[in-house]
Amino acid sequence: MSEDPRYPTPLRTISADLAAERSSTPFTPLHITHFLDGSPTATSQRRRLESWIIRDPTGIFSNENNAYMHRTERHTRALAKFVRLIELCRSAGIGSKQTTSDGQSSIQHLEGEIVSSPEFYTLVSSLADDPLPPSLHWVMFVPNILTLCDAEQQAEWLPLCRDWKMIGCYAQTELGHGSNIRALETTATFLKESEGAKKGGEWMINSPTLTSWKFWPGTLGKTANHAMVIARLIDGSGVDRGIHNFLVPLRSVEDHSLLPGVETGDIGPKIGYNNMDNGYAKFEGVRIPRRNMAMRFATVNEEGVYEKVAGGADEAASKVAYITMMQVRAYIIHSSSEALAMACTIAIRYSAVRRQGYNADSPDKSEFQVLDYRQQQYRLLPLLAASYAIFFTGKHVLARLKHIENQLVSGASTITKVVVADIHATTSALKSYATTLTADGIEDCRKACGGHGFLVCSGLVELSNTYLQSCTVEGDNQMLPQQVINVLLKLVEKVQSGDDDALKDYEQTDMEYLIEPLIKLVENAADNGTPTKSLFCFSSPGQFADTSMLLQAFQYRTACLLLDVAMQLQNSMETCTPQQAWNDCLLAMSRAARAHACFLLLRDFANGLKDEQQKGSASCLGKEETAVLSQCLCLLALYWLDQHLSDFLQIQCLSATLIPHMRSALLEAMTSLRPSAVGLCDARDFSDFRLKSALGRYDGDVYPAIIKAAKNDPLNQQSSNGGVGLGYDESLKNLIAGGVGEYKGVSGTMSRL
Amino acid sequence: MSEDPRYPTPLRTISADLAAERSSTPFTPLHITHFLDGSPTATSQRRRLESWIIRDPTGIFSNENNAYMHRTERHTRALAKFVRLIELCRSAGIGSKQTTSDGQSSIQHLEGEIVSSPEFYTLVSSLADDPLPPSLHWVMFVPNILTLCDAEQQAEWLPLCRDWKMIGCYAQTELGHGSNIRALETTATFLKESEGAKKGGEWMINSPTLTSWKFWPGTLGKTANHAMVIARLIDGSGVDRGIHNFLVPLRSVEDHSLLPGVETGDIGPKIGYNNMDNGYAKFEGVRIPRRNMAMRFATVNEEGVYEKVAGGADEAASKVAYITMMQVRAYIIHSSSEALAMACTIAIRYSAVRRQGYNADSPDKSEFQVLDYRQQQYRLLPLLAASYAIFFTGKHVLARLKHIENQLVSGASTITKVVVADIHATTSALKSYATTLTADGIEDCRKACGGHGFLVCSGLVELSNTYLQSCTVEGDNQMLPQQVINVLLKLVEKVQSGDDDALKDYEQTDMEYLIEPLIKLVENAADNGTPTKSLFCFSSPGQFADTSMLLQAFQYRTACLLLDVAMQLQNSMETCTPQQAWNDCLLAMSRAARAHACFLLLRDFANGLKDEQQKGSASCLGKEETAVLSQCLCLLALYWLDQHLSDFLQIQCLSATLIPHMRSALLEAMTSLRPSAVGLCDARDFSDFRLKSALGRYDGDVYPAIIKAAKNDPLNQQSSNGGVGLGYDESLKNLIAGGVGEYKGVSGTMSRL
Incomplete structure (x- = not known):
């Protein structure tokens, strides 16, 4: 690997800690890499493409000095990078024509050659890993x-x-x-x-x-x-x-x-x-x-x-236009997985190398790996699991949007208004939840690196700051829950009115999981202002290790919270304006929308793994890899159960006495996943070129890398004689020499001003 | 105010929205300003001092171009600012000698004249509002x-x-x-x-x-x-x-x-x-x-x-040394109040001016003030309340440290080991909780400003980035809970062993509130692994508006969570090493330490208000001001009850059926505080010079300020002919002219690389 251009700083010997982590990884990270890329071929193509950019003889794609540049320089250099990228692509004559499965360009591909470019452009520019000013040309x-x-x-x-x-x-x-x-x-x-x-x-x-x-x-x-x-x-x-x-x-x-x-x-x-x-x-x-x-x-x-x-065709076309806009959200969701995984890779590798606190049990009195502390595991392992969950969901949503688009183009009548509303609710809920989770998660990874996480050379500062916009663009995360609930409430109405025909429209949608619980809950609804009670309830400690039980809890959670919103709105309409009633419900809507997003993420993760298992040897994932990803799924469900525990206690889906058992199950899930943590990071195959991090290096040799980055700072580079800092001659010299007035004691008072 | 140098950009007419907010403020913000400063005289002194810095003829203290400068420039200019500040102070012969109440310099004030300087330095440099490189000289x-x-x-x-x-x-x-x-x-x-x-x-x-x-x-x-x-x-x-x-x-x-x-x-x-x-x-x-x-x-x-x-005197001296170190933490807590209040001031003023979403009820179809949305209130009002709570606690902790120091110096025997451990637990718990709350709170204020919160000219970006270190310095916030629990567990041991004499040492400490609940809980303890049940329980909706009831809930919360930690540790010692048992308890310790911090913050807030009420007309605060601060206290308690609801449900201090009532009380508390929001920000008396924010300006005239800041960016300033950007000549020109190779279709493949 030392000659791989994707690792620009010569790799030193792999740190003993990371070597130990890797040798005890209970699965093959490369199998997951292939799965993430789509195939072994896709993996090697991606690696070649990245190497090709890095090896470019102009050297312009280096990101080594990003941290020290003024934004004016960064902007003009990014323009130059962009033009060079175009030049490279044109000289190589590369690109990839995207067609639908039947070999036809889809309706939006009126100019297939051009449309292919955004996708290629996205790949190439993501590998260059430095935002390029003309991005919005292709994206919007x-x-x-x-x-x-x-x-x-x-x-x-x-x-x-x-x-x-x-x-x-x-x-x-x-x-x-x-x-x-x-x-x-x-x-x-x-x-x-x-x-x-x-x-x-x-x-x-x-x-x-x-x-x-x-x-x-x-x-x-x-x-x-x-x-x-x-x-x-x-x-x-x-x-x-x-x-x-x-x-x-x-x-x-x-x-x-x-x-x-x-x-x-x-x-x-x-x-x-x-x-x-x-x-x-x-x-x-x-x-x-x-x-x-x-x-x-x-x-x-x-x-x-x-x-x-x-005209009918254009009605479909207007739906297509709408779907196209939703694809931007889906891309944001999908790319969140990568951003979060990058942060996890940096923080987890560093936590495996960083040692702190004496280990009284160890013979050589060495310090503990930070990753062995329960708090650090609680911070990082669920985020790592979430980065995979978001990958599965992003993939699923993109595929579903593509499917809907193709159906519309082929004139199939299956794409009803409910289907369009449903995918709107799904993308809104997931965009809001996944980007909040990712933005907070990256920042938490940064904090989890302690002091060194504050350094720009950690790679986490720019990763976080670049990502943050995702919480606000394409629908502010605080506003989107209303749009989700708006759609979901129509389902509640249909259930309440007993309109079984209308409910058929909801089958095969992302809301389908709510139909059955809602029917049962509406039958039992007290409607006296008390919170709706779940009809699923944990009854024994062992159930917390059972993913299907956990999913049922999340299913009922959405249904109960949603029904409460509906009833609260209906009740308050009687005493105040619709506007006021809606406003007073906003906080409850956020909770219900979050519940919807969580369920979809867990469901897509579970279904995605099931699909791979059914493929058998045709899947990139072997038994060990699906096993470790299933552990991720279980940990994530338990983590959310703990994080949003008040929702589950409110719907009485578990009793207070079971809480310690739930938390034991969570600790056990972390223990199980612990040996796989570094492997699951390695599987993302982020090169050192892309991570740009002294802390997240593949070889774990973090301390020389930090010092190297420090020495490159202009404050050190531009020092005058013998490391004397800029500003000494103008400022400090005179002060130290006693030339800046004289200390006159403390007799003065404010009144002298 | 338009000639006040603290408002450097000429104030325009106050925006109609802010004028309306101010005219309906139900109290006098200036009274709170006086209270925060200590007296009306202190307020005018502070204002004079700030004006004096701003008016300095060298003009070096301007922060107008901070956003556009490279860090090398910022560092060298900050050095120059610092030297100029020394020069100014020396030429004015100002300072203030700090002595204890009996007129004697305290033990640490061996060189009173010098020691006085850090405090004066802190004040002056905080008014200059730009970190100065030699800060650590005085601080450490x-x-x-x-x-x-x-x-x-x-x-x-x-x-x-x-x-x-x-x-x-x-x-x-x-x-x-x-x-x-x-x-x-x-x-x-x-x-x-x-x-x-x-x-x-x-x-x-x-x-x-x-x-x-x-x-x-x-x-x-x-x-x-x-x-x-x-x-x-x-x-x-x-x-x-x-x-x-x-x-x-x-x-x-x-x-x-x-x-x-x-x-x-x-x-x-x-x-x-x-x-x-x-x-x-x-x-x-x-x-x-x-x-x-x-x-x-x-x-x-x-x-x-x-x-x-x-020797005895030196034992006291070593305690003093210890106390001195804890004062650094106390200053961090205290200064958190100011940082959080600055962020709230920006976000709340902007939310009063920013309008979004049609108001169907309004005759002129104007848009809503963003501050009227429940989510925005839920985000901002509790933070505003917390900024006041932290002020009261910071003041209390500093006073207590000073008292302990004085006692030690005077040789009083009342300062036992328990007292020193107690203040250690208090500062650890509060430092961890208050700085986490503040860091997250500033970032949330930034996000609450929507897109414009991303702009550096919002003032929130640098405020947040400068503050973030507080979560890690002087004890990482993730590590401190262990130190808190270490101290608190000793109290549990004394209660469990029925050592009444030992318990006397805990009277008059910050842990005193735990003695009685712990005694009762230990008597009833099941010790079968089920969570400890509170002996206080909400029984009617009206209790959620009663601060003393809320405080009891918080009291029992700490006691129950703490006892659970103790029992969990004791039980797991039987099956694993102490190290493992401790590690598995870390998450529970965080919860218990957080509970301790919340109680102290609420208690100090309540006691502080009680003290002012008892002072009568000697207090800076009138009836209206204590009333609005009491509303803050109640809102904050309800907000934490909602935010940490799973703790309270776990200890069964409220039942699921009461949750909607608690949330109604929370909405009502927000409604009550809403008219005071802008006034409570104004009361902090942050000048525009200090806020450095286009969004938080006193006059609310945000949009011209944003445009002005944009136009100052070097990317605009350094444009060549007709606003053509830097980089056009080198990069874009050739591309647009067709000189960067030719588009060759999509026939190429990855294999060409």
């Missing part, structure tokens, strides 16, 4: 053209996107308006030729107030020359038709200078993700052609007449 | 000389400290050793004259391994010319006498160059606190005089003979 801008623009528009714009003549961003959020899209203020007003517009009519884009300035869009500040601007459409008769999308040129394609009436800039330093030029934009009477409005689902003609595009 | 180095060095040593070194000839730091932590001080590896080996040492003997300081390099000490990297080094003392006979303190010169007082055998440097960028030159140091055969060992409690003579200093 091109998908928007593909879903909302008509065929003619796509034919004109997509080749320009592919050739980077057009570098785009997606400009929705405004300075004063985030989650509530209906409140956006930017206007696009139609002007007919008779009103002085160019032939065919024009739109005039305006930012009427300071709060309407676009603010936050990635790539907008300095990089993009076009923006897909979300604005209120004012038609030829002056009627406000609500928000629509408009392709607005921002900068000259010739010299990148701002076009008349456009002002953009970077929004300034953020907690993380500072390579990116998130931007602001102000529009003052900017004129664009009529056909720069995205016209797939609505049109405006030369006379300024607004019309919705009708 | 000088106190160490005062507590551990003998009179002769103090007489020699303290004047040098005062005159900044000697700039010191405290070098304890090593690269491989943090919390476990016994494992430190640095050695100080005694050399007699006969062994080639200078007259009187010398110490040779060595870093025998890489893991023994000093690492982390603040001020060590570049600023300090002396360090108090903690090292293993090897006496003249070669016997290891454990860790002792040694004053080691690091740099020449003439030209600041490193002395022979010493290597120091900065440890590199950290998550925050980057003005500071936290440092590393390696010692290679560094010789220092024999008398550079701190000799108050132990001596080594010229022959290398080690001797402990004995």
Whole structure:
């Protein structure tokens, strides 16, 4: 491995602690690596691709000095990295065409060659492991053209996107308006030729107030020359038709200078993700052609007449557009697994190497491995398990979205409104819960590294700061639970009204698990304000080691909490406004939405493992690997049971006397997983190049790495004679020499000021 | 207020939202300000002092560009700020001499004039609101000389400290050793004259391994010319006498160059606190005089003979030394209140101004104030209440430490071992809980500001990153619970053994509240592994609004959880090693220690308010102010009851059926406090200069402030023609022009790499 370019700092001898961990790992990490990648071939392709980037003779992809650079340098270097990446890809002529299983491009793949790029781009840029400013071009801008623009528009714009003549961003959020899209203020007003517009009519884009300035869009500040601007459409008769999308040129394609009436800039330093030029934009009477409005689902003609595009195919298409947007959330969920696993890898390897506290039992009086402390295990092992759970769920949700999309394209009628609502609730619940868990988890991994976790060279600081945005983008995690509950409450209504036909629509959805419990609970409902009681109850200590029992508890937990929300809302409607009733229920909604997310994560994990077991030898996973992943599943369920214990006690699904047994089972689950901890990290196959961490190195040789990073700091590099620091000559010298006034005792008082 | 220099950006008209909040505030914020400062005079002194710093004609104290500076610039400018501060203080001849109530300097105030400086320094530097590199000189180095060095040593070194000839730091932590001080590896080996040492003997300081390099000490990297080094003392006979303190010169007082055998440097960028030159140091055969060992409690003579200093007075003195160290923790607790209150001020003012979501009930269809959402209230109001609770507790703990110190100095016998252990448990529990709560709370305030909370100009990013270290310094928050429980378990033992005499020692301690419940619980203890049941139980909904009932619940919670720990330990000793038994109990210990901290915080809050009420008109607080602070207390108790509900359900102090009533009481408590939220922030009297926040401005005019901050970013400032970004010429230009290779379709495959 010492010649593997993915390990840039020459690996030294593997630390004795890590060597011991690895030799006692009860499974083969590489089998899990293959499973995560999809196949052994995919693993070696990924490794080759990463090596190829690292070996690039320009050396530009090195991340060694990230920690010491000012954000201006990071941004400009990231631009250079990006252009070099394009150059590399073009010279190698690589890419991969994505087609559906029947060999046809799917509806969104009108330009398959271009659409393939985002996926390839995502892979390549994730391997380069440094955010690249034009990211939003592929992630938001091109998908928007593909879903909302008509065929003619796509034919004109997509080749320009592919050739980077057009570098785009997606400009929705405004300075004063985030989650509530209906409140956006930017206007696009139609002007007919008779009103002085160019032939065919024009739109005039305006930012009427300071709060309407676009603010936050990635790539907008300095990089993009076009923006897909979300604005209120004012038609030829002056009627406000609500928000629509408009392709607005921002900068000259010739010299990148701002076009008349456009002002953009970077929004300034953020907690993380500072390579990116998130931007602001102000529009003052900017004129664009009529056909720069995205016209797939609505049109405006030369006379300024607004019309919705009708027809069955387009209804499906509008669902597809919706599904496409949800895929962004699904990608966020899926990528959370990787971010959390990186943090766990760093913290767990370090905890295996770091020693603290005397071991009175040991013959050589050595200190304990930090990983052997129960608190450290309680902090790290469930997070490690969660990183796998999120992988399974992310994979499942992406597959389901793809399936729904394909069904819609093929015109199958199975995709009902309930199915679309269901996947909306699922992605909302999982996005909110998985990203909160991941953001908090990364930070906890950082804290679990003690003092050294504060060092930027730990790799955890930038990992955390870059990830944090995921809690807020694509639906703030605090807002999403309402959307989840909104959908789930409709199921409760159907159950309450005994509408069995309607319930059939809920079969095969992610809400299916709630039907049976809800029917039983509604039958028994007291509706006197006391919490709904679970119909499943732990009755013996042994049940805590049984995953199917644990899943039943989580199933009833969602059902009970959800029914309580429904009843609370129904009851308070009688005494206050719907708005007030809803507001007073928000905290209960969060709990119920969290319960839904937990159940889905555990269920997908369990089902995913079952699928692999059924594949037999066709699975990348052998018996030992499914066994260790099953231990992860069990530990995670027990951990959540303990963490959210009040939910389970409230629904009386376990009694107080069983709590110590549940906690013993948790300790046992940690003991079982302990020997596999390092192996489960190794299985993710994050190279040292990607981890960028002195603490998480594969070889465990952390201390020389920390000192090396320290010595590279400009404060040390730029010292003058004999290590004297910057600022000594200007400041300290005079003070020490006694030249900065004289100490006059303590007779003075505040009144002298 | 518009001419107040503490509000550097000219205040615009107060936003209508904040004006409305202020006009409906049901109490006088300024009264609380006076109370927090100590008196109306103290308030005006503080304001004058702050204005004086801000108005300094050099303008060096401006923090306007902090966000855009590289850490090297921040460090060197902070050095310059520090020297200017000294110059200002000297020229004004200000300071304040601290004496005890009887007019005598206390034992630690051997050099009252110097000791007074840290407190003044703390105040001044907190008002300058930018960490200053030599901070550790006053915070750790000088106190160490005062507590551990003998009179002769103090007489020699303290004047040098005062005159900044000697700039010191405290070098304890090593690269491989943090919390476990016994494992430190640095050695100080005694050399007699006969062994080639200078007259009187010398110490040779060595870093025998890489893991023994000093690492982390603040001020060590570049600023300090002396360090108090903690090292293993090897006496003249070669016997290891454990860790002792040694004053080691690091740099020449003439030209600041490193002395022979010493290597120091900065440890590199950290998550925050980057003005500071936290440092590393390696010692290679560094010789220092024999008398550079701190000799108050132990001596080594010229022959290398080690001797402990004995005697009653010195036993008290050693307790004083211990108390002094605990005062550092108490300061950390106390300063947490301010940090958390700053974050709350920013988030709450912004939440009052930020609007989101349509209000169907409102006539003008305006959006809601974000602060009216229940989730936002649940996030922010308890934190606001906690910031006040921590203030009361911090004040109480500091006063108690001072009282104990004074008693020790005056030779009173009331300061028993139990008292010292008690204050140790209290500071450990509170430091761990209050700093965790504050760190998480600041981050939650940041997230509660949605997207704009990610901006560095929110003020929350640096506030959070600077604060985070508090969770790890002076005892890692994960380690401290063991120390708490260690002390508390001794009380349980006394109760279990029925030793009534011994229990008398626990009266008047912070553990007193546990005696009675423990006696009753031990009498009833089942000891069959089921959780201990509380003897207090909520029986009616009305009790949740009664603070004394809530306090009883918290009282029994600690007692039950503590007794469970004791019994679990006792039971598992039978089947496993003490080490294993202890390890398996760590999670339960955390819960019990948290319970202890919560009770103390609530009790001190309640007692503090009672004291003010008893003072009558002598108190700064009027009826309205104590009323609103009582609402804070009640809300906080209910919030913790909800947050830690599983503890209370486990001890059966409330039944599941009462949960909805508890939550209704919580909603009502939030409703009651809602009109006071902005007023309680204003009462902290943080100027705009100190908050450094576009979102938390006093005038609420946030959006222009955000744009102004954005435009100041170097990425915008350094743009070339027409706002074209840096990096365009080098990178994008060629790409857009088509000069970076050609798109060759998707025929390529991975195999081309």
